[in-house]
Amino acid sequence: MTTQNPESGDSRRDQVIAGEYVLGVLSADDRRKVEARIVLDGAFAAMVNHWQSNLTTFDDAYEPIAPPPQVLVAVERRLFAEQARPVAAAGGFWNSLALWRVLTLASVAGLVTVATFSSGILTPVSQTKPLVAELTGDASTTINLLAQYDAANGALKITPVAAKQAEAKSLELWLIEGDNPAKSLGILPQTGEGEIIIPPELRSKFGAGVTLAVSVEPFGGSPTGTATGPVVAVGKTRLP
Amino acid sequence: MTTDDIATLIGRVSLRDRAAFSALYRQTSPKLFAICVRILRDRTEAEEALQEIYIKIWQRADRFASGDTNPMSWLSAIARNHAIDHLRARKPVANTIDEAYDLADSAPDPEKTAINTAEGRRIDKCMNELEADRADAVRKAYVEGLSYQELAELFGTPLNTMRTWLRRSLLKLRECMER
Numbered sequence: 080m081t082t083q084n085p086e087s088g089d090s091r092r093d094q095v096i097a098g099e100y101v102l103g104v105l106s107a108d109d110r111r112k113v114e115a116r117i118v119l120d121g122a123f124a125a126m127v128n129h130w131q132s133n134l135t136t137f138d139d140a141y142e143p144i145a146p147p148p149q150v151l152v153a154v155e156r157r158l159f160a161e162q163a164r165p166v167a168a169a170g171g172f173w174n175s176l177a178l179w180r181v182l183t184l185a186s187v188a189g190l191v192t193v194a195t196f197s198s199g200i201l202t203p204v205s206q207t208k209p210l211v212a213e214l215t216g217d218a219s220t221t222i223n224l225l226a227q228y229d230a231a232n233g234a235l236k237i238t239p240v241a242a243k244q245a246e247a248k249s250l251e252l253w254l255i256e257g258d259n260p261a262k263s264l265g266i267l268p269q270t271g272e273g274e275i276i277i278p279p280e281l282r283s284k285f286g287a288g289v290t291l292a293v294s295v296e297p298f299g300g301s302p303t304g305t306a307t308g309p310v311v312a313v314g315k316t317r318l319p
Numbered sequence: 320m321t322t323d324d325i326a327t328l329i330g331r332v333s334l335r336d337r338a339a340f341s342a343l344y345r346q347t348s349p350k351l352f353a354i355c356v357r358i359l360r361d362r363t364e365a366e367e368a369l370q371e372i373y374i375k376i377w378q379r380a381d382r383f384a385s386g387d388t389n390p391m392s393w394l395s396a397i398a399r400n401h402a403i404d405h406l407r408a409r410k411p412v413a414n415t416i417d418e419a420y421d422l423a424d425s426a427p428d429p430e431k432t433a434i435n436t437a438e439g440r441r442i443d444k445c446m447n448e449l450e451a452d453r454a455d456a457v458r459k460a461y462v463e464g465l466s467y468q469e470l471a472e473l474f475g476t477p478l479n480t481m482r483t484w485l486r487r488s489l490l491k492l493r494e495c496m497e498r
Binding site for chain 1: 328337339340350352353354356358365366370371373374375377381382388389391392396399403404406407409411412413414415416420422441442443457458460461462464465466467470471474485486489490492493496
């Protein structure tokens with residue numbers, strides 16, 4: 080599925096696909112494609128959002144059913160037992176729990192799951208605090224990422240912990256500010272610790288609430304200047 | 320429990336307030352559990368799904384934008400999306416979105432309908448403008464998470480006919496909601 084010009088005659092089809100997504104009739108693969116497009120195409124995301132708010136009236140059909148008490152117990156055990164777990168042995172900076180909590184990018188699937196379409200509110204970036212993004216994806220892990228952006232020197236550190244792709248691919252990082260087209264920030268090194276120096280002209284765009292997304296591209300990066308492969312991770316920046 | 324109260328609880332959850340999380344769970348889990356039971360049609364799977372859904376809610380609470388979104392609608396969408404993903408993984412259906420869509424008989428200029436207006440007719444009114452069985456198919460797809468194949472069997476239509484029904488109904492609904 081390609082990103083189409085919202086002015087084109089394809090927008091009827093887009094409206095239908097957005098509606099089919101919200102209804103739930105699409106296949107798993109198609110749902111992942113739609114979710115990747117939601118990330119990269121603001122006009123399409125708005126269509127999905129619109130269907131969601133229109134069709135939510137049907138939620139009245141769900142008559143509440145009290146779940147058994149063990150469900151909450153299990154949820155709280157999973158959430159809060161994990162948080163209380165001691166940090167693995169290592170030292171100094173990298174062992175800061177607060178740092179890792181905000182720097183952890185969730186395990187990321189072949190494709191992305193997005194829960195929100197709301198646009199963030201830009202707030203001024205402190206020059207002293209690193210800006211971080213929590214990039215979340217689906218459950219079937221193909222890569223794990225850790226990242227940190229230092230506004231002082233424009234360095235964005237990305238560490239892909241594992242990357243399983245059938246053939247040589249590159250991971251490309253994109254910056255999406257509001258409804259503007261995604262801007263490429265560069266290719267992520269796939270082994271070891273990666274660091275991208277953000278071009279000076281793009282540094283002013285780094286504020287809390289902009290979206291960072293990573294897509295899988297042909298080796299060497301997207302040939303077209305826009306994301307062509309599946310989006311594997313996406314998240315909004317925020318101050319820790 | 321008002322909409323504002325639920326929005327406030329979600330806000331507190333985003334600040335990692337565990338008491339607020341328990342309160343949010345108590346207030347909202349019967350609705351979200353009903354969604355899981357209805358779509359998954361299996362109590363055990365529904366309980367497991369509900370666990371995953373509240374873990375997602377804890378993790379994503381900071382992405383809730385109060386003001387533009389009804390909080391119950393936001394929570395229900397997380398639950399429906401999770402349940403439908405689970406269902407489609409368990410019982411795969413055909414990929415369709417890269418195929419041609421037969422949207423021939425829908426009337427108005429779509430560019431005008433693509434504009435998102437806050438105003439709009441109630442969906443119920445627009446559902447009444449659809450033929451009864453088509454409206455019923457739209458509602459069943461949403462509420463029960465039925466696939467095109469299941470809908471075709473239920474309504475006794477060929478699969479492609481059901482796809483055309485539903486897609487044209489979506490266009491008609493969109494046109495009606497914006498009218």
